[in-house]
Amino acid sequence: MDVSNILADHAEKTNSTQLLVEPDNPLDIDAGFLTVTDPNPIDVESYESSLESHLLSIARTGTQALFNSLFSLPTTSSPDGPLAQLPAPTTQLPRAKPLPKPKPLTKWEQFAKAKGIQGKSKEKRMKKVWDEEKQEWVNRWGRDGKNKQIEEQWITEVPMNADIDFDPKKAARDERHARVAKNTKQHEANVAKAQKAGTSANTEREAHKKELERTLAMSRTSTASMGKFDRKLDGEKKMKGIKRKVGFHDYMPSIL
Amino acid sequence: MLRTVKPKNARSKRVLDAREPKEVEDARIAIFVKGTKTGEVLNGVMKDMMALKRPDAISFSKKNVIHPLDAQNTASASSSTSSLEFWSSKNDASMFVIGQTSKKRPNDLTFVRMYDGKLLDIVEVGVENYVSMESIPGTKSTPGHKPLMHFASELFDTHPRFIQLKSMLMSLFNGEAVESIYLKGLEHVISVSLAPTPATLNIASASTESTTPLPKVHIRTYATRLLASGSRIPRVELTLMGPSMDLVLRRHTNPDPELLKQSMKRPKLKKTDIEKGLGKKRKNLDVDEMGNLRGRVHVGKQDLSKLPTRKMKGLKAGAFEDEHGDDAVDDDADNDQEVSTKRQKLH
Numbered sequence: 001m002d003v004s005n006i007l008a009d010h011a012e013k014t015n016s017t018q019l020l021v022e023p024d025n026p027l028d029i030d031a032g033f034l035t036v037t038d039p040n041p042i043d044v045e046s047y048e049s050s051l052e053s054h055l056l057s058i059a060r061t062g063t064q065a066l067f068n069s070l071f072s073l074p075t076t077s078s079p080d081g082p083l084a085q086l087p088a089p090t091t092q093l094p095r096a097k098p099l100p101k102p103k104p105l106t107k108w109e110q111f112a113k114a115k116g117i118q119g120k121s122k123e124k125r126m127k128k129v130w131d132e133e134k135q136e137w138v139n140r141w142g143r144d145g146k147n148k149q150i151e152e153q154w155i156t157e158v159p160m161n162a163d164i165d166f167d168p169k170k171a172a173r174d175e176r177h178a179r180v181a182k183n184t185k186q187h188e189a190n191v192a193k194a195q196k197a198g199t200s201a202n203t204e205r206e207a208h209k210k211e212l213e214r215t216l217a218m219s220r221t222s223t224a225s226m227g228k229f230d231r232k233l234d235g236e237k238k239m240k241g242i243k244r245k246v247g248f249h250d251y252m253p254s255i256l
Numbered sequence: 257m258l259r260t261v262k263p264k265n266a267r268s269k270r271v272l273d274a275r276e277p278k279e280v281e282d283a284r285i286a287i288f289v290k291g292t293k294t295g296e297v298l299n300g301v302m303k304d305m306m307a308l309k310r311p312d313a314i315s316f317s318k319k320n321v322i323h324p325l326d327a328q329n330t331a332s333a334s335s336s337t338s339s340l341e342f343w344s345s346k347n348d349a350s351m352f353v354i355g356q357t358s359k360k361r362p363n364d365l366t367f368v369r370m371y372d373g374k375l376l377d378i379v380e381v382g383v384e385n386y387v388s389m390e391s392i393p394g395t396k397s398t399p400g401h402k403p404l405m406h407f408a409s410e411l412f413d414t415h416p417r418f419i420q421l422k423s424m425l426m427s428l429f430n431g432e433a434v435e436s437i438y439l440k441g442l443e444h445v446i447s448v449s450l451a452p453t454p455a456t457l458n459i460a461s462a463s464t465e466s467t468t469p470l471p472k473v474h475i476r477t478y479a480t481r482l483l484a485s486g487s488r489i490p491r492v493e494l495t496l497m498g499p500s501m502d503l504v505l506r507r508h509t510n511p512d513p514e515l516l517k518q519s520m521k522r523p524k525l526k527k528t529d530i531e532k533g534l535g536k537k538r539k540n541l542d543v544d545e546m547g548n549l550r551g552r553v554h555v556g557k558q559d560l561s562k563l564p565t566r567k568m569k570g571l572k573a574g575a576f577e578d579e580h581g582d583d584a585v586d587d588d589a590d591n592d593q594e595v596s597t598k599r600q601k602l603h
Contacts, residue, residue, distance in 0.1 A: 025410075028413075032433055033405070033426060033430050033431070033433070034402060034403070034404045034405065034430060034437075034442070035404070035405040035406075035407070035426060035430060036404070036405070036406050036407070037406075037407040037408075037412055037413065037422075038406070038407065038408035038409070038449075039409075039410045039412070039413050040408075040410065041409070041410050041452070041453060042408065042409055042449065042450060042451065042452040042453065043452075044452040047451065047452055051474070052496075055447065055449055055474055055476050056476075056478070056494060056496070058406075058408045058447075058449060059406050059408075059445060059447035059449070059476065059478055059494055060492060060493075060494050062406040062408060062447070063404060063406060063445050063447075063478075063480060063492050063494060064491070064492045066404055066406070067439075067442075067480075067482070067489065067490065067492050068489050070439055070442075071439060071488055071489040071490070072488075072489065076436065078438075080438060081438055081440065082438075082439075083436035083437060083438055084436060084437055084438075084439050085435065085436050086433075086434060086435060086436060086437055088433070089433050091423075091426060092520060093423055093426060093427050093431050094369065094371055094376060094423075094427070094511070094516060094519035094520055095281060095371065095519050095520070095521070096281055096284050096350035096370065096371065096372075097277035097278075097281065097350070097371075097372055098277055098371075098372050098518060098519075098521070099277065099279065099521055099523055100276065100277040100278060100279055
């Protein structure tokens with residue numbers, strides 16, 4: 001049996017479909033947006049003779065070219081099948097929303113950045129922690145949380161030198177509540193700082209206010225008595241952290 | 257302007273967080289709005305367009321008095337704009353497709369694009385020769401599958417009106433940048449091609465507002481069928497899926513240049529992307545066959561003796577000795593040419 005004819009036929013067929021009519025201008029393919037643009041002028045004859053077949057043929061040419069480029073992209077495997085890795089789109093489309101503003105760093109993040117500390121990020125810190133005794137994952141906080149372990153266990157060791165009314169559960173709970181309160185305070189301070197930084201319109205005003213206050217403080221302490229005998233105004237705040245420097249005459253007033 | 261809402265529970269907080277601006281944006285959500293009067297044709301067009309756009313499509317089924325392209329500064333235009341902006345902020349939508357038919361402009365379809373809750377640009381087209389998706393037998397694409405897009409004509413690269421139309425249609429159907437895609441899931445292609453370019457447009461393609469009629473736009477939607485070709489790349493067969501329609505360009509507005517500039521801002525390239533070779537050109541870095549990134553820190557010593565220097569008459573061998581005889585003969589009689597040139601410069 002001679003299959004060479006069949007093979008030749010098949011090769012011709014695939015070639016004729018694969019090797020498309022080479023257009024004058026190369027097609028402009030934007031694989032990132034799955035878009036192909038055919039910059040060749042429309043052929044008037046085929047357009048006027050039969051519109052639908054003309055449209056179908058140019059669409060097929062373009063789609064085949066797009067598929068050629070898509071199927072030659074590198075792929076990664078996934079549970080659902082191979083995924084083609086698309087390149088970044090080349091066409092510039094207007095965005096729907098402005099670019100996200102960078103979040104202001106918290107005080108800790110600022111410190112860590114300055115010192116080059118690389119801890120686990122918030123996202124990487126898992127909600128569950130491994131419990132060696134139970135041999136299972138338990139919540140870091142919340143219901144049956146790891147942070148409530150001492151409070152919830154049925155028996156707790158009491159140190160030898162503890163007071164008679166020492167309650168280990170209460171101590172653990174107070175400690176936990178104190179941690180939560182501290183964290184809340186820090187969080188609020190960070191939020192307030194971020195809000196302050198965000199309102200850039202007020203910063204100039206704020207700076208001016210600060211400078212005025214500084215000047216006022218300086219002038220108030222510029223008398224010999226450091227403002228002790230100055231006439232007070234209504235609602236004037238008491239100045240903090242101002243001390244007279246103690247001189248020689250303060251100790252020995254009788255000498256003079 | 258909506259007042260800023262403070263979320264009262266975790267669920268609404270999640271929703272509001274999802275609406276925050278993102279570096280890589282999701283697909284634009286489009287609202288399909290009916291004007292005061294929509295005919296059978298427009299109802300079908302909007303239904304089919306929604307079928308292609310789903311799940312990022314919202315339908316406004318009631319009639320709305322909306323004329324965004326009416327003469328500017330009129331009451332109806334400004335109220336239309338404010339309506340669009342309100343709907344946009346309410347629904348987190350950044351595109352509108354408005355259908356409205358009138359005696360003056362039959363079967364009028366208006367595409368509106370927004371940026372940051374403000375109106376960016378508008379393209380108005382008239383629909384002709386509409387064939388619905390239903391009337392064409394065959395399999396339809398699955399909702400949510402990304403379409404391929406095909407544009408054919410040189411005017412999509414040269415003529416401002418068609419550049420805008422292409423950008424608008426891409427924003428509507430294909431404006432989402434994805435990292436990877438399952439190639440067998442590409443089920444349909446939206447083909448947009450033009451009628452042959454009139455000769456007058458070819459000559460003066462730069463002039464935007466010429467009186468010559470613009471060529472018709474043919475939109476066809478085909479379902480793709482991938483056939484084995486014997487190689488890795490399959491052969492593509494297209495069958496008409498619908499909807500099919502021809503569009504005639506009508507009025508439009510250009511985007512405000514300042515707003516457009518803002519909307520075109522791109523995020524800074526990440527460090528990993530630059531290492532991959534995107535963005536700036538990499539200097540003195542290459543990857544060897546083991547995949548290690550190699551940087552060249554030191555360039556080998558350059559051979560300066562071959563360096564073509566400026567030839568001066570006074571520096572020629574012999575001539576030097578005669579002119580500066582006392583100066584040059586200090587301690588070394590056999591100073592070579594290079595050293596003497598150096599000294600010459602120093603003096």
